Amino acid sequence: MTRRINPFYVAGLVALVALPFVVKAVFPDAQRYYLHLAIQILLWAFVYTGWSLMGRFGLVSLGHAAFTGVGAYVTVLLWNFAGLSPLLGIPVAVLLAVVLSQVVGYPCFHQRIRGHYFALLTLALTEFVRLCIVGLRDYTGGSLGTQPKRYDGGLSLYAVQFEPDRTLAYFIALVIWVIGLIIWVRVDRSMNRYALDAASQDEEAAASVGINVTVAKLKVTAISAAMCAFGGAIYGQYQMYIGPDTVAGLTLSLNIVFAVIAGGIWVMLGPTLGAVLTQVLAETLRVGIQSSATLKAWFGSSALALDSLVYGVLLILFIIYMPKGILGTILEWWNRKPRR
Amino acid sequence: MSCQLDVFFLEAILNGLLFAGLLALLALGLNLIFGVIDVVWICYAELVMIGMYAVFEIHKKLGVPLVLTFVLAILLVAAAGVLLHWLVIRPVLDTPPINQLLVTGGVLFFLQAAATMAFGVEFQNLGVRMGSFPVGDMYFSMSRIVTFGVALVAMIALWQFLKRTYIGTAIRAISQDRQIMPLMGVDSRKAYLVTSAIGGGLAGLAACLMVLQYDIYPQIGLQFGPLVFMICVLGGLGNMVGGFVAAFIIAQFITIGGACFATEWGYAVAFLFFIIVMFIRPQGLFGDRT
Numbered sequence: 014m015t016r017r018i019n020p021f022y023v024a025g026l027v028a029l030v031a032l033p034f035v036v037k038a039v040f041p042d043a044q045r046y047y048l049h050l051a052i053q054i055l056l057w058a059f060v061y062t063g064w065s066l067m068g069r070f071g072l073v074s075l076g077h078a079a080f081t082g083v084g085a086y087v088t089v090l091l092w093n094f095a096g097l098s099p100l101l102g103i104p105v106a107v108l109l110a111v112v113l114s115q116v117v118g119y120p121c122f123h124q125r126i127r128g129h130y131f132a133l134l135t136l137a138l139t140e141f142v143r144l145c146i147v148g149l150r151d152y153t154g155g156s157l158g159t160q161p162k163r164y165d166g167g168l169s170l171y172a173v174q175f176e177p178d179r180t181l182a183y184f185i186a187l188v189i190w191v192i193g194l195i196i197w198v199r200v201d202r203s204m205n206r207y208a209l210d211a212a213s214q215d216e217e218a219a220a221s222v223g224i225n226v227t228v229a230k231l232k233v234t235a236i237s238a239a240m241c242a243f244g245g246a247i248y249g250q251y252q253m254y255i256g257p258d259t260v261a262g263l264t265l266s267l268n269i270v271f272a273v274i275a276g277g278i279w280v281m282l283g284p285t286l287g288a289v290l291t292q293v294l295a296e297t298l299r300v301g302i303q304s305s306a307t308l309k310a311w312f313g314s315s316a317l318a319l320d321s322l323v324y325g326v327l328l329i330l331f332i333i334y335m336p337k338g339i340l341g342t343i344l345e346w347w348n349r350k351p352r353r
Numbered sequence: 354m355s356c357q358l359d360v361f362f363l364e365a366i367l368n369g370l371l372f373a374g375l376l377a378l379l380a381l382g383l384n385l386i387f388g389v390i391d392v393v394w395i396c397y398a399e400l401v402m403i404g405m406y407a408v409f410e411i412h413k414k415l416g417v418p419l420v421l422t423f424v425l426a427i428l429l430v431a432a433a434g435v436l437l438h439w440l441v442i443r444p445v446l447d448t449p450p451i452n453q454l455l456v457t458g459g460v461l462f463f464l465q466a467a468a469t470m471a472f473g474v475e476f477q478n479l480g481v482r483m484g485s486f487p488v489g490d491m492y493f494s495m496s497r498i499v500t501f502g503v504a505l506v507a508m509i510a511l512w513q514f515l516k517r518t519y520i521g522t523a524i525r526a527i528s529q530d531r532q533i534m535p536l537m538g539v540d541s542r543k544a545y546l547v548t549s550a551i552g553g554g555l556a557g558l559a560a561c562l563m564v565l566q567y568d569i570y571p572q573i574g575l576q577f578g579p580l581v582f583m584i585c586v587l588g589g590l591g592n593m594v595g596g597f598v599a600a601f602i603i604a605q606f607i608t609i610g611g612a613c614f615a616t617e618w619g620y621a622v623a624f625l626f627f628i629i630v631m632f633i634r635p636q637g638l639f640g641d642r643t
Contacts (some may be wrong), residue, residue, distance in 0.1 A: 073451045120632035128450050129393050129590065133582045134631050140579045141624040148617035263575060267458045274455065318469035318571075325463030332456040333444045 029187055033180045048179040054285075054292045055186035057272070057274050059193040060283035063240025065273045067201055068234055071127070071213040074134030075266040076117070079142035080110040080238045081245030082261025088246040089161045090152055091254055092172065099161075099173035103246045110242030111235050115136075118234040122227040125216065130138050139266050146257045158256025161249065173250050182251055189247060190285070193240060197281050200236065271328045277338025286340045295320040362612060364491040369608030370601065371493065374501030375562060377600035379577060380584040381508055382555030382594060389528045389548040392442055392453045396461035397556060398578030401436075403464060404560025405569045409477055419481065427557035434553020435546055442549075443542075461574070468571040476568040483565060496565035503562060504529040507555065508597065514528030520547055528591065580620070583627045588637055595639030603627070 036047045064077050087106035091097040097105075117138055120126075126134060146153050153159055164172035175182045200206055208229040211219040220226050249255040258264065272291045277283025298320040335342055383397045394400070407426040411417050419426070441460060445452045483495035515521040524547065525540045535541050567573065584603050588595030603623050610619025630638065 071451065073455070075377070117628065124632060124635040126631065127633045129387075129454060130586060130631070130635060132451060132454055133393070133586050134628060136579055137624045137627050137631075139585055141621055141628065142616045144621040144624065148615060148621055263579060267462065270455060270458065271462075318466040320468065321462045321466035324463070325459045325466060328459030328462065329441055329456055331450075332452050332459065333441075336448065336452065 016168040026191070033183050037180075045179050047276050048183050048288065050292060050296060052179070052182050052186045052251060052304030054288045055183075055190040055294065056244055056251065058285040058288035059186075059190050060241050060244035060271050061269055061276070061288055062190075062193040062197050063237050063244060064199070064269045065284045066197065066237040068270070068273055070209040070230075070233065070276050072230065072234070073196050073270070074135040074237075075132050075263065075270070076138040077237070077269055078139045078261045078263070078265040079135075080114065081248070081265065082139075082142050082146060082257070083113060085249035085255045085260040086146055086153060087250055089159060092213055093162050096211050099250060100171070103173065107239050107242045107244050110238045114234050114238030115231060117130075118231050119227070122230045122234075127216075131312035135210045136263060139261065139263055143257050143261045143263075146261055148346070153257075156257055158254055158259070158326070160254050163253070167253070169177070174253070176251055176253050186251075187249070189244070193244075194281060194285075196236065196240065200233065201281070205232055205316035209233060268324075271324060273338075274336070275327060275331050275338055277341030278345075279337065280340050280344055283340045289337070290301060290339070291324070294323060298323065360490045360544070362609075364493075365608045365612035366605065367491065367493065368497070369604045371501045372608060373601040373604035374497070374504040375559065375566075376580065376584055376604055377597045378500070378504035378507055378555065378559045378562070379581045380588065380596040380600055381504075381511065382552040382559070383581055383585050384588070384591055384593050384596045385511070385548060385555070386552040386583065388593070389524050390438070390442070390446075390545050391450065391531070392446075393457070393582070393590075394437070394552070395457045395578070395582070396437075396464055397552075398574035398576075398581060399461050399464040399468075400430055400433055400553060400556040401560045401563065401577065402468060402569070402571065402574045403433060404557040405558075405564045405567075406468060406472055406477075408561055408564045409479055409569055410472075412479065413567055423561040426561055427554050430557030431550045431554035432558060433548040434556065437553070438545060438549035440578075443545075451576040457567065461578075465571050465574065466566065472569075472571065474571060476570045478568050479564045481565055494566070496562070500562040500566070503558065507558060508593065511551070511555075511593070514551075524548055573602075580623075585625065586637055587627055587630060589639045590636065592639050595637060599638060 015116070032051065033044075033048055036044050036051075040047055060077075060081060063339045064074070084103070084106045087109055088099050088102040090098055091102040091105060118133070121131060121134060147155050150156075161172070161174070164174060167174050167177050176184060208219065211222075211224060212226045212229060216226055245260050249260060252259070268291070272287030272309055273284045274287070275290055276285065276287025299317065302317065302319060331338065337345060379401065383394060386392060386397075388392055404426050404452070407429050408422055411425055412419055412422040437457070437460060441456055442453060445456050470591070483499065485494045486498060487493075513617045515525050520543075523534070524544050525551060527534045527541055527544050528537060531541070580603065584599045585596055587603065588597070588599035605628075606623035607619040608618075610616075610622045612619075
C-alpha cells in the first residue's frame with residue numbers, strides 16, 4: 014500500500030532539521046537560549062501528545078504527572094544510587110510507569126469509573142506519587158529536587174547525558190517528537206481507535222457490539238503512560254535537575270491538560286501547538302517582565318506569576334469558546350471551505 | 354515519632370478528630386455544589402485561599418474588628434462563588450461534564466496567580482492566638498476545637514435550610530432530577546445561584562477558621578484541595594453525611610500516619626487508601642450507584 018505523503022509535513026520536517034543551523038547563523042550570541050526553548054517545546058510536545066492519546070477519548074486523566082514523575086525519578090535514582098545506566102534505567106522506569114498505569118487503570122475501567130470520578134481518582138494518583146517523592150527525601154532530595162550525577166563532563170552516551178551540546182540535544186528531542194507523532198498516527202489508524210471512539214460515545218452500546226472496552230482502554234493507557242514516562246525521563250536527563258513540582262504534581266497535570274486543549278485535542282499537531290503556545294507565552298511574559306521596569310516596580314518578583322494568570326484566563330476562554338482548540342478550529346474551517 | 358499506644362498517640366487520634374471537623378466543613382460546600390449543580394469546582398480550595406487573604410487584609414490593613422471581618426469575608430467568598438457560577442460555569446453547563454471540571458482548573462491557575470501578584474509569595478499570619486486547652490497530659494488547640502464546633506453547626510444549619518425553606522426544598526428536588534424540576538415551575542437558574550452562594554459562603558467560613566490555625570500563602574489551596582476532593586469522592590460525591598464520615602477516616606490516616614512516620618506518609622497512605630476504596634466501591638463509601 015502506498016500512501017501519498019503530505020508535502021506540508023515533508024517541508025515542515027526539513028525546516029525543523031535546518032532550524033538549529035539557521036538559529037546559529039542568525040543569532041550567534043543567543044543560539045543556546047533559542048535552542049533550549051525549541052528543545053523544551055519538542056520534549057513537552059511529546060508528553061502532551063502522549064496525554065492526548067487518552068484525552069481525546071474522554072479519558073481525561075489528571076494522573077499523567079505521576080507517570081512523568083516515575084519516569085524521571087526512577088531513571089535518576091537508579092543512576093545515582095545503583096549506578097545503573099539510564100540506557101537500562103529509562104526502560105525500567107517506563108516499564109514501571111506502564112505497570113502502575115495498568116494497576117490503576119484495570120480496576121478503573123473494569124468498574125466503569127469515568128468523568129469526574131476518573132479525573133479525581135487520577136488526581137489522587139498524582140498526589141500519591143508526589144508525596145512519595147517528597148517523603149523519600151533521603152534519596153530524592155524532597156521538595157528541593159535532585160540531580161543526576163554528572164558523568165564524563167555531562168556528555169556521555171552511557172549516562173544518557175547530552176545537556177552541554179545543545180544541537181545534539183535538539184536532534185534527540187526532534188527524533189523523540191517525530192516518534193511521538195508516528196505513535197499518534199498509528200493509534201489514530203488502529204482498530205482500537207474506532208473501538209474507543211465508540212466507547213467514548215456510549216460505553217454500554219460499544220460493549221454490546223462486542224468491543225472489549227476495558228482492554229481497548231488499557232492498551233491506550235499503557236501507550237500514553239509509557240510516552241509520558243519516557244518524556245519525563247528524557248526531560249530530567251536534559252535539564253540535569255528534577256523536582257517534585259517540575260516533573261510531578263497537580264500543577265503539571267493541569268498544565269498538560271491546558272496545553273492540549275488550547276492546541277487542539279483531536280488533531281495530530283494540536284498538542285505540539287499547545288506546547289509552542291505555552292512555552293512561548295511563558296518565555297515572552299518572563300522576558301517582558303524582566304525588561305519592563307514598571308511591572309517590576311509594581312509587582313516585584315511575583316510578576317513571574319503573570320504567565321499563570323494568563324494561562325488561567327486562556328484556559329477558561331478556550332473551554333467556553335473554542336473547545337476544539339486553535340488547530341482543531343482552524344482545520345475545521347479549512348476543510349469546510351469549498352475545494353476547487 | 355513513636356507508634357506506641359501512649360498518651361501522645363491518643364493525643365494524635367483526638368487531634369485527628371478535630372482536624373476532621375475542618376476537612377468535613379471544606380467538603381460540605383463542595384459536596385453541595387456537586388450534588389445540586391453536578392459540577393466539581395476544582396478551584397474550591399483556592400476560593401478558601403482568597404477568603405483567608407480577605408480576612409488578613411481586612412483585619413490587618415483596615416483594622417476592622419475580627420467578627421465583622423469574618424462576616425465580610427464570608428459574604429465576599431459567597432459573591433465569588435456566584436460570580437464563578439455566572440461567568441464560568443453557566444456557559445459550559447450543557448457541555449460534557451469534564452469541561453466544567455477543567456474550566457474551574459483555569460480558575461485555579463487564575464486565582465493562584467492573582468493572589469501571588471497581589472499579596473506576594475511570603476507566608477502571612479493573622480497572629481490571633483487562642484491558646485490551648487489542657488486535658489491531663491494532652492493539649493488541644495482552642496482554634497481546632499472551635500473549628501470542630503463550627504463545622505458541626507454549619508452542617509446542621511445547612512441541613513435545616515435544605516429541609517425547611519422553600520428554596521432549600523427546590524434545591525433538593527433539583528439535585529434529584531435536573532430535567533423535571535424546571536417543568537414543575539422551579540427556576541433552576543435561581544436555585545443554582547443560591548447553591549453557588551451557599552457553597553462559596555461555606556468556603557468563606559472555612560477560610561475564617563483556617564486563618565486561626567494556618568499561615569496564608571498563595572499555594573495553600575494545593576495542600577488542601579486534593580484532600581477535599583478525595584473526601585468528597587470517598588463519601589460519595591454529593592452525599593454530605595458521607596463526606597463527614599470520610600473526613601474522619603482520612604483525618605485519622607493523616608494524623609496517625611504523621612505521628613508514626615512523617616506527615617507526607619500520612620497523606621500518601623490516605624491517598625492510597627482512597628484509590629483502593631474506589632476500586633472496590635467506585636460510587637464512594639456511602640454513595641448510591643446510578
